[in-house]
Amino acid sequence: MDITTAGTxxxxxxxxxxxxxxxxxxxxxxxxxxGWRLVITARSAADLAVVEAELAAVTEVAALAGSVVDDDHRERLAAAAEKLGGAALLVNNAGTLTGYDLAGAPMPALADFPLPGLLETFEVNVLGPIALTQLLLPQLRHHGGSIVNLSSDAAREAYVGWSGYGASKAALDHASAVLALEEPEVRVWVVEPGDMRTDMYQEAFPGEDISDRPLPADTAVPGILALIARHPASGRYLAETLTGSH
Known part of the structure; x- marks a missing residue:
């Protein structure tokens, strides 16, 4: 593990x-x-290395490439956070639309959804976040910390082609609500970020112009930062309402 010290x-x-x-x-x-110190992860080691180099000039960062589905990788993330003093915030942001590369194809109908892909969708979007949360809960309890679980309107609305993703996010929503009852000393926030101009959103709408969607830094990030700053009760929040931009 390569940790570069730039903060306190x-x-x-x-x-x-x-x-x-x-x-x-x-x-x-x-x-x-x-001023936060960070433990960051993503599947692509090359992409993560670029991010690590950028953030290391600002703060203390541990970057570990891997999948949240991997048991050993989650253990390494928890150990990295513990080495830095323990996590006060967990952001379960990693996700997958279908569990496989769409390669320009439309989102699959449930009748045609490849079962290995459906399984992967639930592993990445539900099991991975829950398992990582289990490992980090002792640290989060100690710091009176918070969990941000990223959700979607597809978790509460039915859209053609969004069966796997929507169902997995609905499952994460419900698990988050139960966790909030079981862990009253830890804030558990489900955040619906809204449509964003991201690679993942573009993958869901191949060939469409999504330039009218806001960038993550425009609405979703300010909303989550406001949530962290205000530290409200556990619950489900729309990012745009947290900044009064709705």
Missing amino acids: ASAPVAVITGASRGLGLELARALARD
Whole structure:
């Protein structure tokens, strides 16, 4: 593990999954500017290395490439956070639309959804976040910390082609609500970021112009930062309402 020191040992620690692009990357940048020390992860080692080099100039960062589905990788993330003093924030941002590369194809109908892909969708979007949360809960309890679980309107609305993703996010929503009851000393926030101009959103709408969607740094990140700053009760929040931009 390569940890570059640029901040202070007293600064809080955040663990962010899916931090090499999109919302995860922009949130990591914002938290680094606010003085947080970071444990970041993403599947692509090359992309993560670029992010690590950028953030190491701002704060203390541990970057570990891997999948949240991998048991050993989750253990390494928890150990990295513990080494920095323990996580005060966990952001479960890593996710998958279908569990496989769409390669320009439309989102699959449930009748045609490949079962290995459906299984992967639930492993990445539900099992991975829950398992990582289990490992980090002792640290989060100690720091009176918080969990941000990224959700979607597809978790509460039915859209053609969004069966796997929507169902997995609905499952994570419900698990989060139960966790909030079971862990009253830890804030558990489900955040619906809204449509964003990201690679993942583009994959869901191949060939469409999504330039009218806001960038993650425009609405979702400010909303999550407001949530962290205000530290409200556990619950489900729309990012745009947290900044009064709705």
